[in-house]
Amino acid sequence: MSVAPSPSPPTADVRVRDAALEPIRDAALAGRRITFEQGMTLYRTRDVPGLLRLADAVRARIVGEKAYFVHSLRLSQTNVCYVGCTFCGFARKMDEEGVWDYDLEDVWAYVDTHLHPDLTEIHIASGHHPKRPWQYYLDLVRGLTERYPGVQVKAWTAAEIHHFTKITRPRLTYREVLAELKEAGLVAMPGGGAEIFAEDVRRRIARAKVTAEGWLEVHRTAHELEIPTNATMLYGHVESLEDRLDHMDRLRDLQDETGGFMSFIPLAYQPDNNPLAAELEAMGKRVHTTGLDDLRNLAVARIYLDNVPHIKGYWIMITPEQTQLSLAAGVSDVDGTIKDERIAHASGAVTEAGMTEEELVRLIQDTGRIAVRRDALYNEVRVFE
DSSP: OOOOOOOOOOOOGOOOGGGGGGGHHHHHHHTTOHHHHHHHHHOSSSHHHHHHHHHHHHHHHHSSSSEEEEOEEOOBBOOOOOOOOTTTTSOOOOSTTTOOOOOOOHHHHHHHHHHHHTOEEEEOOOOOOOOOOOHHHHHHHHHHHHSSSTOEEEEHHHHHHHHHHHSSSSSOOOHHHHHHHHHEEEEEOOTOOOOOOOOHHHHHTTTTTTOHHHHHHHHHHHHHTTOOOOEEEEEESSHHHHHHHHHHHHHHHHHHHHOEEEEEEEEEOOOSSSHHHHHHHHHHHOOOOHHHHHHHHHHHHHHTTOOOOOOBOOOOHHHHHHHHHTTTTOOEEEEEOOOOOOHHHHHOOOOOSSHHHHHHHHHHTTTTTTEEEEOOOEEEEEEOO
């Protein structure tokens, strides 16, 4: 997942109208770390064009002009889940209408149906099933690895790893669970389940999910086992700007320690078909993130997370059009072809469930950037000049 950074542009070429941004600009472009207080200045500045220009220059310094995507299949083998997160419209109980729960043969049939010659990764995230045994998950990873050689299995959020420790007998540790999954063929982990680390918000929206400390410990352990991971943050609901930056700050600290994060993906809250949406609507609060909020959040992330290689614009949640704009706001990855995404769409995402390679390449190239198809570990597969 190495990148070839470009030379830092002269600070005079990054115009800012807010004088408070000038020392932040000078530090960020010189590769010096900004403080928490300076991060809050980025969130609060009214000079949004200056903020976006600065994030774009930092992106160029860290990554260069390439923008990445992957041929990916989203596999959610079940939506059975007992956790009860209030922001989620995906989860179902065992006998509820709309439930699905794939046996292994169903999984193989599903993948066969969506198989593409250039498929690079199978990305797995699903519900916390109360009855599936631990061996099922090992057999699932091993079976995918053996049946689809060359396709990388990127699977299980930290919340699911925490769940696995509860269903093993005798109970396994995070390290033991991850080691067994790696032996079965796991090559990387997605970054879901992070939501917001702030305890008061987490109690409100994800009370029964793995704690913030547990999420960080799972990823720390994965990195120690040489399993690279991504990291996410769910924003646009009941959190504050300070909560967002605190979330990034904890990720930055862990990345200093381990260096195992490949990308950071801000996820815009989808305000349909979930209890939190109804709660916010009853309070008269706006429940959709705005385009400006999306771009600002991505830009702040690129500047603040100076040690994370990539900031990802997740087109499923912010639309392809907004993702294209984000390529001028610090973003260096647009995720991928996806195919049959279900989790975000269950909560109201209005985008298509997948895109073609041609659409993604055009999305990137129309901005003047170099489109690169990658694998799950950011190894370059094809560069579209």
